[in-house]
Amino acid sequence: MSKRARSVLGFFVARPLIAIAIAAVVVGVLLLGTRSQKTPVTHRTQHVKLTDAQQSQLGSRDYAKTLRQNRPRIVSSGPQYAQVQRVAKRIEAVAARDKPDFVWKVTLLRKNVANAYCLPGGKIVVYTGILPLTQNDAGLATVLGHEVSHATAEHVAERMEREHLTEVAAAIIAGGVAITPAQYARIFALVNAGATLPFSRSQESEADHIGLVYMARAGYDPHQALAFWKRMLRASKGKEPPEFLSDHPSDAHRVERIRGWLPEAERAYKPS
Ligand SMILES: [Zn+2]
Numbered sequence: 001m002s003k004r005a006r007s008v009l010g011f012f013v014a015r016p017l018i019a020i021a022i023a024a025v026v027v028g029v030l031l032l033g034t035r036s037q038k039t040p041v042t043h044r045t046q047h048v049k050l051t052d053a054q055q056s057q058l059g060s061r062d063y064a065k066t067l068r069q070n071r072p073r074i075v076s077s078g079p080q081y082a083q084v085q086r087v088a089k090r091i092e093a094v095a096a097r098d099k100p101d102f103v104w105k106v107t108l109l110r111k112n113v114a115n116a117y118c119l120p121g122g123k124i125v126v127y128t129g130i131l132p133l134t135q136n137d138a139g140l141a142t143v144l145g146h147e148v149s150h151a152t153a154e155h156v157a158e159r160m161e162r163e164h165l166t167e168v169a170a171a172i173i174a175g176g177v178a179i180t181p182a183q184y185a186r187i188f189a190l191v192n193a194g195a196t197l198p199f200s201r202s203q204e205s206e207a208d209h210i211g212l213v214y215m216a217r218a219g220y221d222p223h224q225a226l227a228f229w230k231r232m233l234r235a236s237k238g239k240e241p242p243e244f245l246s247d248h249p250s251d252a253h254r255v256e257r258i259r260g261w262l263p264e265a266e267r268a269y270k271p272s
Pocket of ligand 1: 146147150199204207247248
């Protein structure tokens with residue numbers, strides 16, 4: 001062994017954590033090959049490296065943490081719980097046709113915040129604060145259809161790719177280590193997009209389109225989505241616009257685009 005090789009080896013022997021981190025990155029990179037695939041409904045070609053299983057692992061880790069931190073807020077009975085389970089079950093069944101390997105699950109948290117999100121891999125969180133805005137099953141199906149579409153269209157994985165963070169994410173999955181704490185934090189901020197970070201405008205629009213078709217496939221009248229977004233548009237002009245609207249600005253343009261996708265959604269609509 002050369003002197004240089006010996007000193008490199010000595011460096012890692014003395015610093016096992018760094019050696020593990022580098023090994024994890026190497027493993028992560030070796031396991032990654034770009035997949036070219038089409039998004040559901042919109043048929044857009046996308047290139048992602050994280051597999052469905054890897055995305056599920058990231059999402060599940062974040063979900064477990066959220067449940068741990070919010071245990072007293074978890075709603076597990078009553079009419080609101082029943083409604084969320086009922087609607088989510090139908091939306092999940094539709095989304096599962098596009099992502100059979102995701103493990104779908106929904107949790108309702110008692111929080112006076114008008115928001116809901118779906119993590120990569122199919123774990124959904126709904127806050128009770130959004131239910132006065134969704135008003136009925138079809139309104140809730142509009143929100144859930146939109147949120148699960150971010151997961152089935154792999155928007156988080158796509159964004160990690162764009163930010164050159166896929167290898168870091170793979171390293172975290174492989175060995176639980178990141179290169180720096182800042183990168184670790186960035187990965188989980190992205191995983192938690194929808195709760196902490198807004199998606200891009202084009203991803204939002206795509207989730208509207210896919211979500212509209214999903215709710216119709218699940219047996220909800222897609223015209224109700226238009227009614228929901230019009231309610232949002234009115235709410236956005238109020239004194240205190242709901243949190244949901246900070247990431248989902250409801251302008252006349254959004255409502256118009258949704259109207260444009262209605263004929264496609266009507267064809268997919270099978271009243272239950
Ligand atoms: Zn969204």
